[in-house]
Every structure is written in structure tokens, then in C-alpha cells.
Amino acid sequence: MTGTEYDAKYMANFSPTLVHRIMLTPPSSFSSLTMNGQPRSSSLTFVQVLRKEGYNVNNKESSNDDGNRSIDQGSIGDEVHGASQHSMEETIAQTVRKAFRDAVLCQISQTKQGIDETPIGSDSSPPCLYAPLLEIIQEIHQKLKLLVPNRKDLHQLLNYGQELQSRLETFQGVLTLLLDIAEKLSLLESEDRSASTQQWLDLAKGLQNRDGLEDEADGALTLTLPNPDNDDDDDDDDDEFANGESSLEHRKITILCKEFILASATFLHDKIDQTQTDIADFQLGNILAPKIHALGKEYLRRDFETRFDASVEHMALSTDRDTGEGANGKENLVPHTRTWLKEIVQNCDIEKEELLHSDQRRREILLQIGWVDSILFRSPRNASSVEQGDTIGELNSPFYMPEIFYLDIMSVKAIRMTTKISVVGSALAFIASSIGGSGDAASMLRQDPLDSIVQDCRQKLIRAMGNKTVGSQELFERGVGDAVMELTIVLNPSLEIDSVKEGSIRSRTVATMRSDDPVIQLLDNRMRNIFREMMVLNPSSRQQVPDSIRTGRIMSSAGGNSVQGVYGDAFLRASKEEFVKKGFSFYADELAESTLAGHRIMNLASYIHGSWVDKMVKNACKKTE
Numbered sequence: 001m002t003g004t005e006y007d008a009k010y011m012a013n014f015s016p017t018l019v020h021r022i023m024l025t026p027p028s029s030f031s032s033l034t035m036n037g038q039p040r041s042s043s044l045t046f047v048q049v050l051r052k053e054g055y056n057v058n059n060k061e062s063s064n065d066d067g068n069r070s071i072d073q074g075s076i077g078d079e080v081h082g083a084s085q086h087s088m089e090e091t092i093a094q095t096v097r098k099a100f101r102d103a104v105l106c107q108i109s110q111t112k113q114g115i116d117e118t119p120i121g122s123d124s125s126p127p128c129l130y131a132p133l134l135e136i137i138q139e140i141h142q143k144l145k146l147l148v149p150n151r152k153d154l155h156q157l158l159n160y161g162q163e164l165q166s167r168l169e170t171f172q173g174v175l176t177l178l179l180d181i182a183e184k185l186s187l188l189e190s191e192d193r194s195a196s197t198q199q200w201l202d203l204a205k206g207l208q209n210r211d212g213l214e215d216e217a218d219g220a221l222t223l224t225l226p227n228p229d230n231d232d233d234d235d236d237d238d239d240e241f242a243n244g245e246s247s248l249e250h251r252k253i254t255i256l257c258k259e260f261i262l263a264s265a266t267f268l269h270d271k272i273d274q275t276q277t278d279i280a281d282f283q284l285g286n287i288l289a290p291k292i293h294a295l296g297k298e299y300l301r302r303d304f305e306t307r308f309d310a311s312v313e314h315m316a317l318s319t320d321r322d323t324g325e326g327a328n329g330k331e332n333l334v335p336h337t338r339t340w341l342k343e344i345v346q347n348c349d350i351e352k353e354e355l356l357h358s359d360q361r362r363r364e365i366l367l368q369i370g371w372v373d374s375i376l377f378r379s380p381r382n383a384s385s386v387e388q389g390d391t392i393g394e395l396n397s398p399f400y401m402p403e404i405f406y407l408d409i410m411s412v413k414a415i416r417m418t419t420k421i422s423v424v425g426s427a428l429a430f431i432a433s434s435i436g437g438s439g440d441a442a443s444m445l446r447q448d449p450l451d452s453i454v455q456d457c458r459q460k461l462i463r464a465m466g467n468k469t470v471g472s473q474e475l476f477e478r479g480v481g482d483a484v485m486e487l488t489i490v491l492n493p494s495l496e497i498d499s500v501k502e503g504s505i506r507s508r509t510v511a512t513m514r515s516d517d518p519v520i521q522l523l524d525n526r527m528r529n530i531f532r533e534m535m536v537l538n539p540s541s542r543q544q545v546p547d548s549i550r551t552g553r554i555m556s557s558a559g560g561n562s563v564q565g566v567y568g569d570a571f572l573r574a575s576k577e578e579f580v581k582k583g584f585s586f587y588a589d590e591l592a593e594s595t596l597a598g599h600r601i602m603n604l605a606s607y608i609h610g611s612w613v614d615k616m617v618k619n620a621c622k623k624t625e
Contacts, residue, residue: 011299014292020407022289023296024600026568030289034281044274045196046203047225049267054098055255101262107132108258112218130168130258136265137164137174140181143272147188147279158184171219171257172208178264179204185268189275197271199226204264219257224250300407300608308403310334337402338616344370345620352621362617363606367535371602375401376415377528404609408601415594419527422587425461427512427519428480429586432488435505441491448580448588457487458586477513481506523583527591530578534595535602537574571596 011019021037022030034040111129128134141158148154167173182201186194203223255263292299304310310333348355348365355361378399401409433441444454464483468476488497488505497505511517575592584591606613 007295007298008302011292011295014288014299016300016303016407019292019296019299020604022292023300023604024597025289025293027290027293030285030293033285033289035277035284040278040281041274043193043196044267044270045226046200046263046267049270050225050253050255050263052094052097053101053263053266055253055259055263101266104132104136104262105258108262109218128165128168129170130174130261131165133168133174133261133265134165136269137168137177140265140269140272143269143276144181144184144188147185147272147275171261174261175204175207175264178261178268179208181268185271185275189271190278193271193275193278197268200264200267207260221255221257221260222252223255223260224252226250297608304404304406304609307406308334334403336400337404337613339400340370340374340402341613341616342620343374345617347373355621356618359614362614364536366606366613366617367602368532371598372528372531372535374399375405375412376531376598377419377524404605404613405601408605411597411601415598418587418590418594419524419531421465422584422591423520423523423527424512424515425465425586426523426584427517428461428484428509429487430519430523430583431505431508431512432484433491435488435492435495435497435501442583444491445583445585446580448576448585450585453490454487457483457490461487461586477510480513481509484509526582527579527584530575530582530584530591531595531598534571534575534578535599568596571599 017037018035022033025033032040108130111131115129145158148158164177167177179201182197182204186197186201189197203225207221344365345352345355347369350361350365355365401412405412429445433445435441444451447454449455450458461480461483464479467479484505485497485502488495508517512520572592575595576588579585579588579591
């Protein structure tokens with residue numbers, strides 16, 4: 001087997017989506033890669049499991065009072081990826097989880113009833129009280145073994161053999177078993193993960209040898225739990241205690257013995273899953289990613305050729321044919337990319353002769369006109385237009401994403417939605433700052449970082465803009481209006497706002513939300529220009545980058561040496577400065593991230609497809625002369 005064949009066989013183990021994501025990541029950030037593409041989750045806690053299982057862990061009258069919930073960190077990302085914090089899949093999973101819990105608890109109760117009904121002195125052995133947990137415990141054992149090397153001596157330490165069944169006969173027996181599992185798990189976890197396991201161990205050890213719990217299932221336990229106000233496990237954004245109503249470090253709850261045992265087994269099961277995920281993520285970032293990154297260009301090029309039945313050789317030859325016919329007789333290879341490139345040349349004001357002889361000019365129009373104007377800021381800008389098409393010029397014909405971005409659809413949708421929400425939110429902030437007529441309010445919006453009280457208003461405005469499930473459009477607009485009013489008061493503390501001013505603010509807010517305010521178009525154009533500038537700017541020297549799309553050379557943004565790469569960090573700083581300076585400080589961080597994401601997507605596309613794309617651009621120039 002040749003080296004090329006070996007590499008192809010190795011890369012066949014990975015999906016194009018994963019390879020594409022790794023290629024977009026600078027090598028210095030490989031350690032942050034995860035298998036599922038989401039940021040590394042915070043460590044699971046027992047309190048969090050109890051909450052997910054539906055238990056009232058706040059010791060209040062109701063644990064489902066959504067009206068009292070508060071999100072500590074408002075983020076535009078919540079709205080970009082959907083107003084609902086829980087997807088349908090998560091809702092179904094939670095429902096199944098609760099149904100499973102109820103079924104197991106019912107089985108334990110039935111077993112307890114069978115034990116109570118067994119006559120004293122009966123020859124038949126009584127059923128095992130916690131036998132319904134046997135399969136769960138066995139699965140936990142198997143998962144635990146996967147965390148250690150495949151050695152018999154190590155696996156022997158995790159085997160309980162005939163003891164397992166007998167340990168499930170009583171509460172103290174199964175508690176001792178779970179304690180032993182937790183002790184071993186805490187030694188296998190990372191230091192930060194083991195903290196919540198140790199927290200459960202401290203709680204469970206306090207229940208050992210407690211009188212009256214030997215054979216109980218329906219007996220009540222009073223547990224002292226960490227106050228979720230002080231618990232930083234809120235990766236599910238389902239914290240009822242973020243409003244800071246209580247300063248207590250601990251809260252007491254009452255729970256049945258069988259509920260505690262089942263919740264504890266579920267906690268340890270999920271903690272082992274989390275550790276397995278950590279191991280897979282570590283292997284991805286430190287072992288797999290470097291090699292995938294080195295072989296990724298050829299892999300993605302072959303995947304593109306297979307998916308669209310268009311080889312690089314055919315693409316190169318087809319660019320010289322007026323009919324768009326490929327070398328193998330196939331007509332109009334990659335039609336959407338071809339249409340996109342023709343549109344770029346048609347909308348360009350640069351002389352075609354100059355384009356033909358300037359690699360830098362061709363790269364500029366590809367980035368600024370093709371990428372920013374024709375895709376990221378194409379109008380109308382909504383979540384579905386990228387896939388379903390927009391109007392091209394005055395013709396009512398759909399626009400389809402160029403084939404070279406077939407792996408970037410979701411990223412493009414996210415960038416487009418981020419810019420749209422940022423424009424509307426910035427327009428609302430402008431309304432709040434301009435009502436007083438002085439420049440002090442506007443200067444407060446340009447501060448970096450924002451004042452804490454302004455930051456709080458920003459978070460409330462973001463949440464209000466994402467709260468589209470309030471029942472009606474009127475209630476939605478009223479909620480946004482309330483947030484704008486609060487921001488107005490904060491930015492203009494000395495201004496007396498009467499009913500006339502308030503009516504004006506609220507009416508302008510509604511007009512802005514419905515895109516009827518002319519400020520929207522003004523800010524949209526301003527933001528578009530920033531994106532255009534940043535696409536061709538070297539943030540280190542603040543000069544344009546004269547790189548050729550024809551060479552397909554990968555840009556430095558795809559391989560820096562710090563968290564985002566040296567280039568990436570500088571790019572973020574430069575982008576944020578521009579957005580703050582131009583009045584987008586409310587969303588400067590998110591917009592800077594979106595700009596960098598767009599920059600990397602386009603650079604990767606040029607790196608992989610730059611050779612034949614450049615030939616198509618030149619061919620389009622010749623045809624329009």
C-alpha cells in the first residue's frame with residue numbers, strides 16, 4: 001500500500017464535516033476541539049441531575065416557575081441559534097428520561113410491596129429490593145472499565161462478581177456500592193471534573209450507617225445541597241436561582257431513599273459518559289487533528305469532486321468553454337458557483353483588463369463583492385434565504401449557495417442572523433441614546449468594556465429580542481419596548497421622560513423591529529462596509545493583503561500560534577475596534593467573532609478551490625469585455 005493510499009484509507013474514517021471543522025481551526029486551538037462541535041461542557045453536578053429529573057431542589061413551592069428565572073449572561077448566540085433554549089430533541093430526551101425514572105421507581109415500590117407481603121419464615125427467598133437497578137449498575141461497570149487500559153488486573157478491581165446482587169438488597173448495600181464506584185471514578189477523572197464527584201461522595205458518606213435506612217425505599221431523606229446560586233454548572237441554562245434571591249451557601253431538600261439511589265446512579269452514569277467524551281475530545285485535539293489538518297486539503301477536494309461529479313481537471317478545462325461543458329461532455333459543472341462568479345464580475349466597477357492582470361484585485365472582488373455583498377449581506381437577510389434563494393438584481397430568480405460552500409451553510413446562516421440582530425439591536429440602542437440630544441449617552445455605548453449597568457440593559461434587550469414565544473407580536477414588541485425604555489433611562493439619568501417621549505420611543509421601537517426605520521438601512525450599510533474592509537485587511541500592519549486566490553495558499557488566519565492564532569487574535573482586536581468605533585459596541589464581540597469566522601471560511605475555500613475558481617473569474621472577465 002502506497003503512502004497516498006494509506007492516507008486516503010486513514011481519512012476515510014472521518015466525516016467531511018469534522019475534517020472541515022478542523023481545517024477551519026488554527027493549530028493552536030486544536031485542544032479546544034470537541035467531537036460534537038460544541039464547546040466543552042461544564043462538570044455535571046448532583047444538583048443539576050436532580051433538577052433534570054424534575055425534583056424541587058430549591059425548596060420552594062414550585063420548581064417550575066419560569067417567571068422567576070433569570071439568565072446571568074445574555075448572549076446574541078442564543079438568538080442566532082434559535083430563541084428556544086431547548087430543542088425538540090432535548091425535550092424528547094428529557095421526557096424519555098423522566099419516564100424511565102418513573103418506571104424504575106415503580107418497580108422498586110412493587111418489589112418493596114412483594115417483600116412486605118412475603119410471610120415470615122417462608123422458604124422462598126424474598127426479592128432483592130433494588131434489583132431494578134441491576135442493569136444500570138452493570139452498565140456503569142462496563143463504562144467504567146472502558147476508562148482504564150485493557151488489563152485484567154485493573155479490570156479485576158472493578159468486578160464485584162456474586163457480591164453485586166447481594167449489595168442491591170438494602171439501601172446501605174447499594175449506597176456502599178455507589179460510593180465504591182464514585183471513589184474509582186474520581187481517580188480517573190480530570191481534576192476539575194472530579195470536584196463534583198467528590199461533592200457527591202461527601203453527601204453520600206453522611207448517609208452511611210444512618211439508623212432506619214437499612215431496608216427502606218420509601219423513607220424520607222433530608223439532604224443538604226449546595227445552593228445553586230453558588231454552583232457554576234449552568235451549561236443547560238436552566239437555573240432558577242440566578243436571580244440571587246438567597247445568599248445561603250446550602251439548601252435542604254427532602255427526597256425518598258429510592259429516589260436518591262436512582263438519581264445517584266444516574267449521576268455517576270452521566271459522569272462516566274462525560275469522562276469518555278473528554279477522552280475522545282483529548283484524542284481528537286492532540287492526536288487526530290494535526291494529521292487530519294495536514295491531509296485535509298486533499299480529502300476535502302476529493303469529497304467535493306465526488307459530491308458534485310466534477311474533478312479539478314474537468315473544472316480547469318470547462319472554464320475555457322463558452323458553453324460551460326466539461327471535458328467529459330457534462331454540461332454546466334458547479335452551476336451555482338459559476339453563476340455567482342459571473343455576478344461578481346458584472347457587479348464590479350474595476351476595469352476587466354485590470355482584473356485579468358491583477359491577482360490582488362481578483363481576490364478583493366471575491367472577498368468583498370462575492371463573499372460579503374453577494375452572500376453574507378445579500379438582501380433579504382433572513383435565516384432561510386441562504387438555502388432557499390434571494391432575488392438577483394431585478395430578476396425574480398433564486399440565488400443558491402455556490403457549491404464550494406456546501407459545508408458552510410449553517411455557519412453562513414449564523415453570520416447572517418448575527419448581523420441582522422446586531423443591526424436591529426444597535427438601532428434600538430441608538431434610539432435610546434439619541435432621545436436626550438446630548439453626546440454623553442452615545443459615548444457610553446462606545447465604552448469598551450461597557451459599564452456594568454449598561455451591560456445589564458444589553459442582556460435584557462437581547463433576551464427580549466429573543467423572547468418570541470410570549471404569545472403575540474404585540475406582547476413581543478411591548479417586551480422589547482420595555483427593555484429599550486430601561487436602557488434610555490440608564491443612558492439619560494438626568495432626562496425627564498414624559499408620556500410624549502415614552503410614546504415616541506415605543507413607536508420608533510416598533511418601527512425598528514418591523515424594519516420601517518431608515519436607521520436600519522444606514523447601520524446595515526455601515527456594518528457591511530466594516531465586513532468588506534476586514535476581509536482584505538492585515539490587522540498586524542493595517543494594510544491590505546495582496547494574496548492571490550490562484551495559488552490556493554492557505555492564509556495565516558488558519559494556522560496561528562495562540563488561542564485564536566496570532567493572526568486570529570489580532571484580527572479580533574482590529575474588528576472589535578472598528579465595530580465599537582462605528583456604533584456597534586453592544587454587539588462588538590459577537591460581530592468580531594462572525595467577521596473572523598467569515599474570513600476563515602473564505603480563506604479555506606480559496607485554499608482548496610482557489611486554482612480553478614481564479615480561472616473561472618478570469619474567464620468571466622474575458623466574456624464581459
